[in-house]
Amino acid sequence: MLMTRNYFGFIPGYALFWGVFVIALLLFAYRIRQLLQYMFLGQKETGYNSWGKWITTTFAYVFSQLCQLKNFRFKKDRAPLGHALMAWGFFVFVLFYFFFFILAEGFGLAGLEKTNFFYYFAWVMDFMAVLIIIGAGWGLIRRFIIRPARLKGGQTIEALIILLSVFTHPFAFLFNQATVIAMGEAPAGLGHTLLPPFSSWLSHLFTGSALTVIQNWHIAFFWTDWLTVLLVLVYIPYSRYLHVIASIFNGIFEPRLPKGALKPIDLEHAEFLGIPTIDKLTWKQNLDLYACVVCGNCQEQCPAYITGKPLNPKKVIQDLKQQLLKAGPELVKAKAKGEPAPQNINVTLAGKVILEDEIWACTTCGACDTTCPVWVKHIDKIVDLRRNLVEQSILPETAKATLQSIERRGHPWRGTTLNRTDWAKGMNIKTLAEDPKVDILYWVGCTEALDERGIKIAQSFAKLMQQAGVNFGILGTEESCCGDPARRLGDEMTYQAQAQKNIEVLKGYNVKKIVTGCPHCYNTIKNEYPQFEGNFEVIHHTELIGDLLKQGKIKIGKGDYGSITFHDPCYLGRHNDIYRQPREILKELTCTKMVEMEKNRKRAFCCGGGGGRLWLEERIGQRISENRIDQVIKTKAQLVATACPYCLQMFEDAIKTKQAQDTVKVKDIAELIAESSAK
Amino acid sequence: MNMIVCIKQVLDPEAPLSSFKIDPATNTMVPVTSVPFVISPFDEQAVEAALKIKDAKGGKITVISLGVNLLRDVVKKPLSLGADELILLEDPAFIGGDSWSTAYALAAAIKKVGQFDLIFCGRQAADSDSGQVGACIAEILGIPQVSVAKKVEAIDGKVKVDKVTTDGYEVVEVPTPALITVSNELGEVRFATFKGTMASKKKEPIIWKPADIGAEPAKIGAAGRRIKTRKLFQPVRDSKCEIIGGETDEDKAANLAKKLVEVKLI
Ligand SMILES: Cc1cc2nc3c(=O)[nH]c(=O)nc-3n(C[C@H](O)[C@H](O)[C@H](O)COP(=O)(O)OP(=O)(O)OC[C@H]3O[C@@H](n4cnc5c(N)ncnc54)[C@H](O)[C@@H]3O)c2cc1C
Ligand code: SF4
Ligand code: SF4
Secondary structure: OOHHHOEEOOEEHHHHHHHHHHHHHHHHHHHHHHHHHHHOOOEOOOOOOOHHHHHHHHHHHHHOOHHHHOOHHHOOOOHHHHHHHHHHHHHHHHHHHHHHHHHHHHOOOHHHHHOHHHHHHHHHHHHHHHHHHHHHHHHHHHHHHHOOHHHOOOOOHHHHHHHHHHHHHHHHHHHHHHHHHHOOOOOOOOOOOOOOHHHHHHHHHHOOOOHHHHHHHHHHHHHHHHHHHHHHHHHHHHOHHHHHHHHHHHHHOOOOOOOOOOOOOOOOOOOOOOOOOHHHOEHHHHHHHHHOOOOOHHHHHOHHHHOOOOOOHHHHHHHHHHHHHHHHHHHHHHHHHOOOOOOOOOOOOEOOOEOHHHHHHOOOOOHHHHHOOOOOOOHHHHHHHHHHHHHOOOOOHHHHHHHHHHHHHOOOOOOOOOOOOHHHOOOOOOEOOOOOOOOEEEEOOHHHHHOOOOHHHHHHHHHHHHHOOOOEEEOHHHOOOOOHHHHHOOOHHHHHHHHHHHHHHHHHOOOOEEEEOOHHHHHHHHHHHHHHOOOOEEEEHHHHHHHHHHOOOOOOOEEEEEEEEEOOOOOOOOOOOOOHHHHHHHHHOEEEEEEOOOOOHHHOOOOOOOOOHHHOOOOOOOOHHHHHHHHHHHOOOOEEEEOOHHHHHHHHHHHHHOOOOOOOEEEEHHHHHHHHHHO | OEEEEEOOEEEOOOOOHHHOEEEOOOOEEEOOOOOOEEEOHHHHHHHHHHHHHHHHHOOEEEEEEEEOOOOHHHHOHHHHHOOOEEEEEEOHHHOOOOHHHHHHHHHHHHHHHOOOOEEEEEOOOOOOOOOOHHHHHHHHHOOOEEEEEEEEEEEOOEEEEEEEEOOEEEEEEEEOOEEEEEOHHHOOOOOOOHHHHHHHHHOOOEEEOHHHHOOOHHHOHHHHOOOOOOOOOOOOOOOOOOOOOOOOHHHHHHHHHHHHHHOOOO
């Protein structure tokens, strides 16, 4: 029976159907228009490219729910599965309502319901409805009864409306179907004996009732069903349901930069640096804000948040979003009049909307970006906020000193007693100035050249290369800081000056291939120098050591370290996907057992030294490095191996301050292999 | 307020000792490429002192530097911080001077600039550490001089200077024009902003030769030198570490005290 053929008093059913539908669509469109206006207050975006190609990828990711399921293993409450069930149900429901409500009821294509297509669809929907009830029920229990920490503060009316609507809607649907079946209409009466089990089971409730009574029930359930659907439709753009739409576009327009790279600023033409006010975000950065679903995954992974710093990546995104929605109306008005936005509304972000302590706490570890199901980028915004602070000369004293040191001396290690070639004394290592005809340039990096502990890595790695007969050279005094700390502390000017200087030197020697032991140099030269026409093949020392081992050019001896664990440096792992090589090398060490920390690979916990934090004081909360050393100690490993001079230094300090020297040691992979092959 | 700041380009005083080499035959430093040139840190503080007054009272800051091969990225730094003009006394004839001949040239340049209320110098240059140029300039120009300032405030026609002493500071007032040498106690210097740096890139320094400032050739550079360097050398510091033992902590302390008396340290 088509509802829309009924009359309610003198109002025809279809008028009512379309009436509420159009009202809902208008409310929906009004809000979407508003959101788009706010979004396009934003600046030009240059990060994405060939977006057309990403449509399929994004949809595949969303339909398979990999966006959620990638986090499945790590969530004790199995929330990603709950979401996947709801999402799959949602997709199927959207199709169902399109065919059998809009086309069949709205456009009167009654024939659609008399087909096998409808019969089979009804079967699918029957199960979907039940799965959604389970998924949403689980969501309600989780959010309002179990309350995991990452959802703290998320017990809002909004969350309740969303979950309740998702939860009750399948009931309305099932009862609606049950009444149809009870009336003997499709999917009944199509000649199939097996009817969708749940709705036909519910239809028994109506056995023995008069047809008119069932019809009245049907009317009630049909409208409940349709109105819940419309309620959800309207509520989408007014709530964080918005992610249903925004996340898909966010995936399609995701900046296609290498993962570890930050976007350059065109310093010649820039009128401002970073994001001084909300209208200076790019439209894509605004889209990020719309896409965020406040799931708290990023918060749960953030080392700064975990150790009690004021930074919470979820809150950063939400605070920016609130500011966009708050300032949006006035900004749109001002833009239409061609006037500058009023300053009391378009407030400075850094220091007002996002506090300085939040901004400087980030290690740019990338845990947040990696775990986010809807492609939200946090690091770009945090660094943009820093860029703005640096422009105003508001930065921690130690950051100032570091940046000045890079700018003046070409290295961040102010006060070092070493110069760039001291570590190589007596090792017979040539510089490119002495002999430019080498197969590979060893880019030593400031920390491995100028820090007392760091030089041991350089010495070990150089020894290994010499043993294997690799024809390599160094730049010596011509090497200058790659610029990573400057860029990540927000000083783009100093960064670009360093990049240009180095690229010039490298091109001058016609360098083609570079190996480095520092993941920060690796990331910068490999992923960021191409922005300034510096294209070099860059490998990390773990890659080269791995190859040399495979080729039998270095022999590994005994490595009696007992049990050993590996700490993934963020800029090697998460930012550059090198997880396998270091582990393969460590496996070669005989007499040594390899154990993993709970947080490893993609979900490794930062050492606390990235993002320029190595040079900043860590005054609030627990030290990130000490937290990580606690994780090492938990595995009972006697040694933690790493492959980054920053991590090494952070852990050396943490082990000392924890007075854990007798429990655990830290070494770089190059040191371990060099020691063992000397035995 | 018209201000002039004299800045000197020096080899990074914080570079590790091992980077410096001395040629004992000529008593000069062997040029090294690995140590960058910087503005002498006390001079940066002199610039900061001038900028603070400009912030409070407005005015014009002219920066003067004497030398050869002055790196533009280095000497233009004050422009990116807010100084208005940069004059370089750049000519081979200026090479090899001493404090007096340097001050003579700088004073000649200052006279050519003409209008000034305050001249700032660093308390001493971070390379040769003589601390004389400022005083010599004041002498040549016949104006009062206050040395080792940690705070400078302009109050109509006068300046109030907090001057560092061994056990505190002394507050003095001088009428302008005057010369002030600035010490590190002034505190942190500001950080160049992006806008300032970009603006300074477009600004070109004014270059004056000895003839432009009317300097007598015999009084500048090596020709004007009155000081002769007898010996330039790197002192060898030898440190020996001795651990003082003892049965108990009290014994150790007593032994340490005895030892210190023995070597006449207490
Ligand atoms: C290119 C160059 C080559 C030199 N070669 C030699 C050499 O071969 N042999 C040798 O003995 N000395 C040499 N000198 C040192 C120099 O000639 C003087 O000794 C020095 O410039 C002034 O004395 P001071 O360093 O003792 O300055 P101080 O009296 O310690 O300086 C005090 C303040 O005076 C101002 N000031 C000093 N010098 C300058 C300057 N050049 N420009 C602007 N302001 C300044 C600064 O504000 C400084 O903080 C050279 C200097 C330069 C720049
Ligand atoms: S990059 Fe790391 S430290 Fe920074 S907000 Fe994300 S998770 Fe936190
Ligand atoms: S930014 Fe991403 S991970 Fe963080 S709360 Fe929003 S949707 Fe979740």
